[in-house]
Amino acid sequence: MQDLTLIPATGTALPATPFRGRHLIGGEWVDSTDTFDRASPAHGVLVSRSAKGTAEDTEAAIAAARAAFDSGVWSRASGKDRATVLLKVADLIEANVERMTLLECLETGKPIAQARGEIAGAADLWRYAAAQARTLHGDSHNSLGPDMLAMVLKEPIGVVSIITPWNFPFWILGQKLPFALAAGCTCVVKPSEVTPSTTVILGELLIEAGLPAGVVNIVLGYGQPVGALMASHPEVDMVTFTGSTAVGKSIQAAASATLKKVSLELGGKNPQVIFPDADLDSAADAVTFGVYFNAGECCNSGSRIIVHEDVAEAFTAKVVALSRKVAFGDPLDEATQVGAIVTPAHQAKIHGYVQEAVAAGATVALGGAPLPVPGLSGDFYAPTVVTGVTPDMAIARDEVFGPILSVLTFRTLDQAIALANNASYGLSAGVWSENVHTCLAFARAAQAGTVWTNTWMDGFPEVTFGGVKQSGLGRENGRYGLDEFLEVKSVVMRIGRSRANWVRG
Secondary structure, three states: OOOOEEEOOOOOOOOOOOEEEOEEEOOEEEOOOOEEEEEOOOOOOEEEEEEOOOHHHHHHHHHHHHHHHHHOOOOOOOHHHHHHHHHHHHHHHHHOHHHHHHHHHHHHOOOHHHHHHHHHHHHHHHHHHHHHHHHOOOEEEOOOOOOEEEEEEEEEOOEEEEEOOOOOHHHHHHOOHHHHHHHOOEEEEEOOOOOOHHHHHHHHHHHHHOOOOOOEEEOOOOHHHHHHHHHHOOOOOEEEEEOOHHHHHHHHHHHHOOOOEEEEEOOOOOEEEEOOOOOHHHHHHHHHHHHHHHHHOOOOOOOEEEEEOOOHHHHHHHHHHHHHHOEEEOOOOOOOOEOOOOOHHHHHHHHHHHHHHHHOOOEEEEOOOEOOOOOOOOOOEOOEEEEOOOOOOHHHHOOOOOOEEEEEEEOOHHHHHHHHOOOOEEOEEEEEOOOHHHHHHHHHHOOOOEEEEOOOOOOOOOOOEOOEEOOEEOOEOHHHHHHOOEEEEEEEEEOOOOOOOOOOO
């Protein structure tokens, strides 16, 4: 591992006391009898100690959200009033970036520069949602005849359960909560038990911004009982979840008893297809970014590349050379690009995929093992490139969720499309070619919610995001992201008394 770029422990002073996390229920901060802890996966220090939610805590939070919605204090507020609060939240996020950045860095193990970008960038999601609150509208139909007029109203769906993951805890909450609030919904939020703290701080900011009590409630804890009850409770009208496909299926099953709406942003096994006429240097840099960003613990990770046979060897060599330059190590160092793996169990799972691929005949061109970082006791995994991968291997089909790149090859466009679509997932895909016809042909045929051409993982609040197949249901961001939290109601009116009586005599 001596030829890799390692950032040793910086010696930065770590917090002397853990962050204290409590539930926010009906506008009040609430403790539970029991607590749970989160230690830094890179440094081992205790980062946070949080109230461990019970079924009773969850019931109270749902009741508070239901009462707030039914009261109309938020659901019937004007778009202007909703937008005013959302804009204040955005300002407060920016004023508290550094405080939240440190907690997010320590709880997730991600590099501090990336944690800062996530926190600060989320403010833009809140501002965009505020604009959506001001411009929300339905339709009218005045072509139904001289005596008829119809309107289509868009109304908030009601109480929304929001369940968020550990890999981008603040950003993903920003893709859900401000849009639900812009629509007029009230919410119960459960962050991952691995990364609860920035969500709690957001609760503080919501109160400071003037959000009415009960409109947003936060319950900390585990899937059982908190998440399960949030998904099944009859007083909840919708549940939105980001996480693994397996858990998403269980949430959909739990929600089915009451036929509540479900929005799911789940896993991905995202291909990038590289044609021989592509700008190979740019593509290699984007592939390197795509697989190592957030240590590969990203639903949009570009975890498999499908490279034309004519350039496969040269292109793979470029990626390997770039991979050696990516800085792995202490998340508290501003120069670090890849931090720690979230848990020891996840580290073992990642390594298992590599070992299984090698046993099946694949070759490790780089890495393929845990990575010792000087001065740190946490779990790190080396940048890994696996070649000779065949479509039937688990490493080519499953979401590894680590810094592991699988390399497959193709000869024709049809073969590339077939390989790209040969997965149960359909979140995102990429194509690299200087020929616009090739790019468009691939984009139209790819079974994915997002297709990037000659780029990777560029995203904007205006551009809708979500997957097909087992990557999920529904959409986030953009106009469609707001629509997820709205019900459509038709109002049909007869003008005057022109209708002939049905009963005669």
